[in-house]
Amino acid sequence: MSQRIVIDPVTRIEGHAKITIQLSDGGEVEDAHLHITQIRGFEKFVEGRPFHEMPSLMARICGICPVSHLMASAKACDALMAVRVPRTGTNLRRLMNLAQIAQSHALSFFYLSAPDLLLGMDAPPIKRNLFGIAEANPQMARDGVRIRSIGQQIIEMLGGKRIHPAWVVPGGVNEPLTAEKRDKMLAMMPEGLELALRWLDWFKGIHEQFHEEIATFASFPTMFMGLVDKQGNLEMYDGYLRFVDADGKIVVDDVPPEEYATYIGEAVEPYSYLKSPYYKPLGYPGGLYRVGPLARLNLVNACGTPLANRELTQFRARANTRSSFYFHIARLIEIVYSFEKMQQLLDDPEILSKQVRAYAAPNSLEGIGVSEAPRGTLIHHYKINESGAMVHANLIIATGHNNIAMNRGVMQVARHFIKDGQVNDGILNRVEAVIRAYDPCLSCSTHAIGHMPLLIEVVDPKGAVVAEVKR
Amino acid sequence: MTTQKARIATIWLDGCSGCHMSFLDIDERLLALAKVADLVYSPLVDHKKFPEDVAVTLVEGSVSSTEDLEKIKHVRAHSKFIVSMGDCAVTGNVPSMRNPLGVDVILRRAYLEEGLENPQIPSLVVPKLLPLVKPVHAVVKVDVYVPGCPPHAETLFYVVSELLAGRLPDLTKMTRFGV
């Protein structure tokens, strides 16, 4: 007689999901799945709408990384108009994108994952949240809130709104930057950088306590994918796709983003509304790869800014960079990078130029826009008719790329920690924590509530529930 | 000193999380709020069961799946005030754009499109989509409506503060279309 453990909802992730773990007769983990429970149909319901609506509409896919969707969508629209965005327009978009990476990474690290890292995986559930951090280490809570707030304020100064700004448009952005706002932004950079370095140092001091998690949090060989610039360095807005193998050796490089479909296929599983992209030449599911901060730091030649370069070198020398536990440190290094890079962009006097937008009617019936979202590579692919109405949209969302690896990670953690069918809160929290490490962004809804936090269903071989154990 | 803290909750139906993010945009006031109220259920905390008696529940998103429906009914039964937070909750907004097409068309486009490996419509464990996406007040009584996509952080802070002070917030000056 086998048992099924259900974690529902998975908490402290951006969105809701459910995990099921199937135990064998002997109480060993047989199978484990992450279920994403929502589908909204953007790819279908945008058909027939004018293409220039896409950035604002597509941003509503996600309120945590709306800026990423604005970027990828606007770039796909630039391609439909076949225009070149003025240099300052591009740099202003880059600035907003970096501000978002800083704020989103701060949310993931300080608000969602730090409770496990500061208080421990086995801390009482009631304390495992931002308010628990505020009690145990008020400075950590304050600093985390502040880093996120700096990122959000920059987005607001540029776009007029912190969430879903309407400022990124096909062809560029719709308003130049004023000197006054530029100065205000510049004034916040040293503080942001200092806070990010403080908590990066803290993390470097404690991470080895988590050796068991490091060894089991999706610690296995996979390929990694992300964008790089012409020099092979970290690039969040533009660039070329690179795949590396588990040892960091380049598998394919310099792939123009328009050719993504040559390398990336998508598969459907019956237990999730989230599709599973895979590396086509290796087939499904063998072609699994990871994206996001850890992937980016595993595949670039360098970050390209002084402090982030230094941290990357140290990280590679010291840590098991294949473990998804290290998504956390990669996130902190990328916050450092974001502040350094924003400072560079703001120091360039041309950032105040009034040439920020190109105007055109549609000149091409197909357009592809790719950028790096906080969670990984984001792909928007549009087709329109001659009057500019959408006829087809294909979206590959950053979190999706990690779907296979997240499922395998859940399995690895569950297998390691669950023995003889014995589970407790700390173990279940670890199963969730491996998902949190990926910082998945799931625009999906949660589940039947009123259930007990943990439901173990005892299921007979035909799948009928014969007993339930509630915690 | 021993006065009980107010209990507040936030839930997420079919939305983009932008409304929750806007609530977080009250920044350090979040930590101050924690001194007068407990966040007893929310994507941000680890309580997996919606508690019995919640003073204020902020609801993001529309009602799109069988689970959303079950959930919002449960939340209604255990909350004193329900706030429809943002346009998805108030009007159906973006999620309801699928309504004219029907669920079948959406699912076929997503999962049966040519070129996919294992094409099939997911049906294990995942909840069924409702034939029509509805705003929250179409299925349960709503006490306060806060439009906006998302509503501004200031607006949300004002709403929560007023409700905690025992007053119904007057939003006529604080919202306009799309903000």
Ligand code: SF4
């Ligand atoms: S109202 Fe807007 S911000 Fe809020 S959940 Fe809906 S789309 Fe997102």
